[in-house]
Amino acid sequence: xxxxxxxxxxxxxxxxxxxxxxxxxxxxxxxxxxxxxxxICGSDVHYYTHGRIGPFVVEAPMxxxxxxxxxxxxTGEGVEHLKVGDRVCMEPGIPDPNSRASRLxxxxxxxxxxxxxxxxxxxxxxxxxxxxxxxxxxxxxNVSFAEGAMVxxxxxxxxxxxxxxxxxxxxxxxxxxxxIGTMVAxxxxxxxxxxxxxxxxxxxxxxxxxxYQGVIPVNVRxxxxxxxxxxxxxxxxxxxxCSGSSKAWETLxxxxxxxxxxxxxxxxxxxxxxxxATASTKEVRIETVFRYAHQYERAIALMASGRVDLKPLIxxxxxxxxxxxxxDRAVEARPADVKLQIRLPD
Ligand SMILES: [Zn+2]
Numbered sequence: 001x002x003x004x005x006x007x008x009x010x011x012x013x014x015x016x017x018x019x020x021x022x023x024x025x026x027x028x029x030x031x032x033x034x035x036x037x038x039x040i041c042g043s044d045v046h047y048y049t050h051g052r053i054g055p056f057v058v059e060a061p062m063x064x065x066x067x068x069x070x071x072x073x074x075t076g077e078g079v080e081h082l083k084v085g086d087r088v089c090m091e092p093g094i095p096d097p098n099s100r101a102s103r104l105x106x107x108x109x110x111x112x113x114x115x116x117x118x119x120x121x122x123x124x125x126x127x128x129x130x131x132x133x134x135x136x137x138x139x140x141x142n143v144s145f146a147e148g149a150m151v152x153x154x155x156x157x158x159x160x161x162x163x164x165x166x167x168x169x170x171x172x173x174x175x176x177x178x179x180i181g182t183m184v185a186x187x188x189x190x191x192x193x194x195x196x197x198x199x200x201x202x203x204x205x206x207x208x209x210x211x212y213q214g215v216i217p218v219n220v221r222x223x224x225x226x227x228x229x230x231x232x233x234x235x236x237x238x239x240x241x242c243s244g245s246s247k248a249w250e251t252l253x254x255x256x257x258x259x260x261x262x263x264x265x266x267x268x269x270x271x272x273x274x275x276x277a278t279a280s281t282k283e284v285r286i287e288t289v290f291r292y293a294h295q296y297e298r299a300i301a302l303m304a305s306g307r308v309d310l311k312p313l314i315x316x317x318x319x320x321x322x323x324x325x326x327x328d329r330a331v332e333a334r335p336a337d338v339k340l341q342i343r344l345p346d
Contacts, residue, residue, distance in 0.1 A: 006063040006126035007323040007342075012051030015324045020063065022122060023130060031082055031133045032074035033090065036145040037317075038125050039067030040340045041153065042179070044117055045330045056119050064327075065125035065342070066092035066116035069139065069148025079133040089148035090124075091135040091155075091296055092116035108159075108293040115291075125323060127344055137296045140304040146317065147303055149341060150310040154299045156180055157187035159292035160263050164238040168192040173227055173236040173255050175220065176243030176266055177205035179338050182212075182313060184240045184265060189214040190302050193238070197230065199223040200243075204335040211312055220248075227255050234258075235282075240265055246272045253278040261285040313338040320344045 001021040008016050026032045043053060044064045051058045069089040072082050082088065095102045095110035102110050117123025139148045157180065166172070172188040174181050177200035185196040189212070198209045199220040210217035218226045220243075227236055235257030241248055244266030253275045256262055262284055279286070302308040315337040318326035323342050330340050 004126050004128065006122075007065065007320075008061045009047055009058055009064050010061050011058060013048070015048060015064075015327055017321065017323055020061065020126075022063070022126060024128060026074050026076040026130055028077040029079060029133055030076040030130050031072050031079055031088075031136055032128055032130050033068075033070040033088060033136065034073045034128055035068055035070040035124055035126065035344045037069050037149040038065040038342045038344070039149045039153065040065075040326060040330045040342065041067055044123070045327065047117070047119075048327055049331055058119050060120060062117065062119055063122040063124070063126055064117050065123035066118075067149050067152040068092075068124045068129070069145040069151075070129075070344075072136070073128070075133070082133050082136060082138065087139040087145065087148065088136050089139060089151045089296070089300070090129075090131050091137070092124075092152060093291060094132055094135060106293060108291045125320070125342060137300060139300065143300060143303050144311075146314055146341060147310055150313065150339065151296055151299050151303070153179055153339070154183045154187065154303075154308070154310060155292040155295040156265070156289065157183035157185075158295040158299050160184045160240055160265050160289050161187040161191040162295070163287040163289055164188065164191075164240070164261050164263050166191040166193055166238060169194045170237035171231055172196040173223070173239045174198045175223070175239070175241050175248050175252070176200060176245075177202065177209045177217070178242065179313065180265060181240070181242035182209045182338065183310070184242055185209060185215055186212060186308055186310070188238065188240065190308050195230075197223070197227060197236070202335040205338075208312065208336070208338055224251055224254055231257065235260055237261070238263065242266045244268055246270065249273065253282070253284060256282060256284050258282040259284075261287060263287045263289060265289050314341055315339060317341045317343050
């Protein structure tokens with residue numbers, strides 16, 4: 001353990017930039033990374049404001065942050081694909097490679113997964129972190145650190161698009177134009193959708209999503225009518241629920257076409273009523289998403305190709321010393337803020 005500076009969530013509502021003991025020794029198969037940029041995620045903010053997410057409760061001081069990019073400064077024994085100086089981004093969840101879920105390729109749903117900034121695991125708002133090389137991905141020269149730190153939330157969009165099994169020319173509907181909803185729409189378009197109807201109540205969010213080619217921004221109140229109009233009454237091929245609003249579920253199943261898919265990304269706080277009859281009549285396929293698996297390389301490839309540009313979603317960048325200011329701004333949830341990032345000292 002080494003005493004290092006970090007942004008620590010002491011308990012609900014209390015953040016401190018202070019020294020804390022974190023492991024810094026590099027074992028076999030691991031790399032040490034100098035952190036450059038860390039994005040603030042809704043989950044970081046939720047632990048700050050609520051002290052818990054479902055069963056995960058902050059019971060001891062915890063370092064926040066899990067959307068990170070940086071530079072490899074040390075490699076452990078047996079690391080082949082990375083070398084000192086490589087610019088990288090990291091997958092924050094470390095599963096047990098021998099678990100049954102991992103052996104099935106479903107490592108994201110390994111019950112034993114250790115995920116940064118999910119209690120009791122420390123996150124990465126600290127200058128250096130040690131991580132398994134297998135969950136560390138090289139960034140091409142034309143992908144910046146700031147974009148590298150966007151790979152994590154974009155991977156959720158990629159996972160959602162993959163679960164939808166999009167076919168070229170599909171029409172997607174995305175409910176919720178927050179960071180995840182917008183990235184789901186971008187991933188769905190990159191995956192072959194001809195258009196993505198993105199719905200929200202907040203006009204500033206719709207304006208940002210609407211800046212992407214193929215996105216049709218609509219006020220959520222007009223969504224059903226607009227989908228009907230755009231598809232001549234047939235319905236959308238893929239519907240992504242990214243708002244987490246229980247209200248969305250009241251009319252959600254009217255949106256997919258017969259044989260269409262609903263991908264559930266947003267998490268309602270309480271169980272919702274589910275219209276089985278409408279779903280059955282259309283044989284709607286329902287898919288769920290828990291983080292992502294095998295999406296980082298694909299996400300990075302799309303960004304490097306120039307077909308996916310996430311830079312317009314980075315609203316502001318704060319120096320590490322102003323981390324608490326950055327979090328308080330995130331708590332404000334300004335409608336024009338998509339992603340706030342923190343930059344560590346050089
Ligand atoms: Zn995140």
